[in-house]
Amino acid sequence: MATSLVAEQLHAIWHERPGLAGWASTVDHKRIGKRYLHTGMLFLVLGGLESMLIRAQLADAQLEILDPETYNQIFTMHGITMMFLFAMPVLSGFGNYFVPLMIGARDMAFPRLNAFGYWVFLASGIFMYSSFLIGQAPNAGWFNYPPLADRDFAPGLNIDYYTLGLIFMGISTTGGAINFIVTILKMRAPGMTLNRIPIFVWGELAMSFQIVFALPALTLANVMLELERRFGFHFFGEAGGGDPLLWQHLFWIFGHPEVYIIALPAFGIVSAILPTWSRRRIVGYTWIVVAELSTALIGFGVWVHHMFATGLPQITLSFISLASFMVAIPSGVQVFAWLATLVAGRPVLRTPMLYVLGFIATFVIGGVTGVMFAAIPLDQQLHDSMFVVAHLHYVLVGGALFPIFGALYHWLPKMTGRMLSERLGKISFWLTFIGFNLSMFPLHILGLLGQPRRTYTYQEGLGWEPYNLISTIGTFILAAGLLTTFYNWYMSLRRGEPAGNDPWRGETLEWATTSPPPHHNFDHIPTVRSREPAWDQPDLADGAQPIEQGGHPLTEGHITLSTSVLDARPQAVVHMPHSTPWPLYLTIAMTILFTGMLVSSILIVALGGVTTTGALFGWFWPRRETQET
Amino acid sequence: MTQAIEHLPSKLAHTAHGPRAFGWWGMVWLIATEATLFAMLIASYFYLRFRSQPEWPPSSIEAPELTLPLIMSVILLSSSIPVHFAEAAIKKGSVTGLRIGLALGSLLGAIFLGLTWGIEWPEALHHFTPRTNSYGTMYFTITGFHGAHVLGGLVFSVWTQVRAWKGAFGADRHLTVQNFTMYWHFVDVVWVAVMATIYLSPHL
Numbered sequence: 090m091a092t093s094l095v096a097e098q099l100h101a102i103w104h105e106r107p108g109l110a111g112w113a114s115t116v117d118h119k120r121i122g123k124r125y126l127h128t129g130m131l132f133l134v135l136g137g138l139e140s141m142l143i144r145a146q147l148a149d150a151q152l153e154i155l156d157p158e159t160y161n162q163i164f165t166m167h168g169i170t171m172m173f174l175f176a177m178p179v180l181s182g183f184g185n186y187f188v189p190l191m192i193g194a195r196d197m198a199f200p201r202l203n204a205f206g207y208w209v210f211l212a213s214g215i216f217m218y219s220s221f222l223i224g225q226a227p228n229a230g231w232f233n234y235p236p237l238a239d240r241d242f243a244p245g246l247n248i249d250y251y252t253l254g255l256i257f258m259g260i261s262t263t264g265g266a267i268n269f270i271v272t273i274l275k276m277r278a279p280g281m282t283l284n285r286i287p288i289f290v291w292g293e294l295a296m297s298f299q300i301v302f303a304l305p306a307l308t309l310a311n312v313m314l315e316l317e318r319r320f321g322f323h324f325f326g327e328a329g330g331g332d333p334l335l336w337q338h339l340f341w342i343f344g345h346p347e348v349y350i351i352a353l354p355a356f357g358i359v360s361a362i363l364p365t366w367s368r369r370r371i372v373g374y375t376w377i378v379v380a381e382l383s384t385a386l387i388g389f390g391v392w393v394h395h396m397f398a399t400g401l402p403q404i405t406l407s408f409i410s411l412a413s414f415m416v417a418i419p420s421g422v423q424v425f426a427w428l429a430t431l432v433a434g435r436p437v438l439r440t441p442m443l444y445v446l447g448f449i450a451t452f453v454i455g456g457v458t459g460v461m462f463a464a465i466p467l468d469q470q471l472h473d474s475m476f477v478v479a480h481l482h483y484v485l486v487g488g489a490l491f492p493i494f495g496a497l498y499h500w501l502p503k504m505t506g507r508m509l510s511e512r513l514g515k516i517s518f519w520l521t522f523i524g525f526n527l528s529m530f531p532l533h534i535l536g537l538l539g540q541p542r543r544t545y546t547y548q549e550g551l552g553w554e555p556y557n558l559i560s561t562i563g564t565f566i567l568a569a570g571l572l573t574t575f576y577n578w579y580m581s582l583r584r585g586e587p588a589g590n591d592p593w594r595g596e597t598l599e600w601a602t603t604s605p606p607p608h609h610n611f612d613h614i615p616t617v618r619s620r621e622p623a624w625d626q627p628d629l630a631d632g633a634q635p636i637e638q639g640g641h642p643l644t645e646g647h648i649t650l651s652t653s654v655l656d657a658r659p660q661a662v663v664h665m666p667h668s669t670p671w672p673l674y675l676t677i678a679m680t681i682l683f684t685g686m687l688v689s690s691i692l693i694v695a696l697g698g699v700t701t702t703g704a705l706f707g708w709f710w711p712r713r714e715t716q717e718t
Numbered sequence: 719m720t721q722a723i724e725h726l727p728s729k730l731a732h733t734a735h736g737p738r739a740f741g742w743w744g745m746v747w748l749i750a751t752e753a754t755l756f757a758m759l760i761a762s763y764f765y766l767r768f769r770s771q772p773e774w775p776p777s778s779i780e781a782p783e784l785t786l787p788l789i790m791s792v793i794l795l796s797s798s799i800p801v802h803f804a805e806a807a808i809k810k811g812s813v814t815g816l817r818i819g820l821a822l823g824s825l826l827g828a829i830f831l832g833l834t835w836g837i838e839w840p841e842a843l844h845h846f847t848p849r850t851n852s853y854g855t856m857y858f859t860i861t862g863f864h865g866a867h868v869l870g871g872l873v874f875s876v877w878t879q880v881r882a883w884k885g886a887f888g889a890d891r892h893l894t895v896q897n898f899t900m901y902w903h904f905v906d907v908v909w910v911a912v913m914a915t916i917y918l919s920p921h922l
Binding site: 198199263266267268270271274275276301302304305306308309313316320321322323324329330331332334335338339342648650651654659660661662663664709711 | 730731732733734737738739740743744747748750751752754755758759762765766769770776848849850851852853854855859877881884886
């Protein structure tokens with residue numbers, strides 16, 4: 090059969106070397122995506138262990154499980170881990186794996202940059218966690234305010250791990266965001282016009298735009314803080330004419346969009362799961378896309394609502410308060426579009442759907458407390474109390490963890506080719522859902538009663554003990570729920586039922602190829618004529634749309650198509666780079682460089698500088714296969 | 719369907735530059751994120767100026783001399799002209815034109831950098847250092863950031879020059895040249911903002 094001949098030819102062109110060499114040099118977006126996912130899940134375990142330590146310490150009044158300094162380090166690393174090392178990488182991982190599949194491409198636009206991004210994420214995560222080895226993990230909270238984070242009050246290496254680690258990681262995040270943008274703008278299969286892009290892909294695009302314009306603020310703030318700590322520059326210290334509020338502005342110009350950097354792709358997951366499991370096209374496609382993009386935009390105008398208690402002028406506060414109320418509108422639009430899809434469809438209540446419903450319930454509660462915080466008097470009353478902790482966990486666990494676990498149940502059969510246990514899935518969901526609400530809902534009450542956040546213990550007799558105990562029990566139930574999914578995942582890899590190409594009758598292109606997909610994703614790059622191509626185009630079966638229907642085998646080389654930004658018309662054939670270990674070498678060299686900066690050793694910095702330059706030359710040195718285009 | 723067959727890949731070019739190439743878009747977004755970084759830096763400058771000081775520059779530091787910075791501005795901004803002609807030359811297939819344009823642009827860039835780090839900085843250091851106060855800090859941070867970008871542009875330029883010697887570029891193969899010129903123009907445009915912030919605004 091002609092198709093299998095094409096598949097064989099493509100396999101010969103696109104397969105990568107086996108063994109250690111192949112492991113170190115892969116540029117396949119699917120392998121990289123899985124790495125992001127697996128590594129991010131490992132960090133979830135670490136961050137989860139930290140949360141259990143925090144909750145164990147707070148279970149009763151005046152416990153001594155953690156001393157105050159360790160407590161500070163643990164809750165700081167918990168925040169950093171869950172934001173930067175779990176949520177962002179895992180959502181990037183799903184994006185890496187599924188964006189090229191959903192848009193009918195053979196890989197990401199910059200495969201080597203993609204590999205580099207993963208290695209740098211891994212290296213910077215290890216870099217930050219190595220701080221525990223010398224007992225000096227970051228300890229000033231994940232938003233790291235000076236003067237507490239300045240040299241006078243934090244003389245150890247704790248904060249330097251934070252600043253250098255996040256600068257290092259920013260290289261990975263920025264590269265990844267640019268890669269997503271170019272991939273989504275330029276690599277969509279012919280016919281996938283802007284109004285046919287799957288909403289999950291829109292979510293990754295909106296996230297990437299936010300990273301491009303928000304992350305520089307964080308990087309810059311960290312560079313400034315490091316210059317101040319190491320060389321006595323004056324940015325944040327009052328003494329030399331600096332201003333600690335400058336840090337807060339820069340941090341939250343990044344930090345508030347960061348919430349949407351995590352939430353927008355997670356919303357995208359929800360919009361990917363809902364139509365399949367409601368057996369219906371999503372309601373209000375255009376509204377949802379506009380809502381995602383306008384959230385990304387308005388998200389840049391609300392950073393000061395993290396600073397309502399800093400004594401800024403009233404007019405500033407009022408303006409930001411207004412914008413903060415406004416940002417609830419696009420979120421509301423999406424929630425109603427999802428609910429309408431549910432109502433108008435024939436929902437099937439299997440595990441992915443349960444997680445989506447759990448997401449809607451928790452996220453709406455987090456959204457409501459968010460609107461409460463947009464009111465300045467209430468914010469000033471509850472600032473830095475446990476109420477804030479409850480709010481942000483409802484937003485982020487509701488808005489990211491539930492969609493991510495829903496996505497596991499929805500997409501793992503595609504990624505591994507094996508089914509998961511539905512029974513374990515349901516058990517896992519209910520443990521997670523009940524455990525989460527038990528752990529976080531009481532914190533609302535504790536906040537109203539006056540318990541401050543980030544304080545390692547509390548006095549007896551304030552009536553806080555029962556709520557704290559319930560919260561601690563809830564945390565451990567939540568952990569059991571997550572572990573159940575990991576066990577389910579492990580068992581499915583060992584002896585799960587084969588999934589087949591399309592176990593759920595999905596609507597987007599990833600369901601039109603094998604599970605797991607071949608190295609080249611599709612035997613023929615399809616021509617798309619619908620927003621739900623896998624439902625409307627019977628010619629797409631098995632990833633090989635017949636040539637007379639517009640399928641492109643592209644067996645002439647290691648090539649893919651470049652298509653136009655708006656209407657995805659083919660413009661050129663692009664030769665893609667082959668697998669290479671240089672991204673790994675460059676990462677190792679840069680790790681030496683950052684370690685040198687951490688320990689203030691000119692020798693190690695010089696070594697790192699030389700090896701980094703050498704690795705860059707090695708990477709870009711022209712080879713026969715990567716001729717100039 | 720007929721449209722699809724019309725665009726069959728066998729009829730498509732196997733080289734791409736400009737908005738058809740992935741690399742061109744990569745450079746566009748790299749510049750976008752770098753421009754944001756500079757915008758934040760300049761915003762921080764004015765934030766510290768308006769928040770903390772009754773007078774600026776503070777503590778009897780004089781507002782910067784303008785003669786040398788204006789000369790430097792003319793040199794750096796004019797370097798965009800040969801770089802522009804270098805790109806125009808390779809679009810017509812002239813590798814010689816490309817190499818001459820690149821060489822002239824790099825020469826002007828190198829002179830600019832030499833003036834910054836050889837004369838302007840040592841002169842400023844007579845009066846203040848980055849550790850003196852927030853004015854000194856911002857002065858050296860912003861000019862330092864920009865200088866580092868010019869240096870990066872010079873390395874990029876030399877790399878492009880070497881590739882040109884090796885015959886890597888032609889009328890329809892010059893994405894690297896396009897990316898270099900885009901980056902170089904960006905660094906020049908940023909200088910206008912740096913000049914206005916660091917050298918002109920203290921006189922206001």
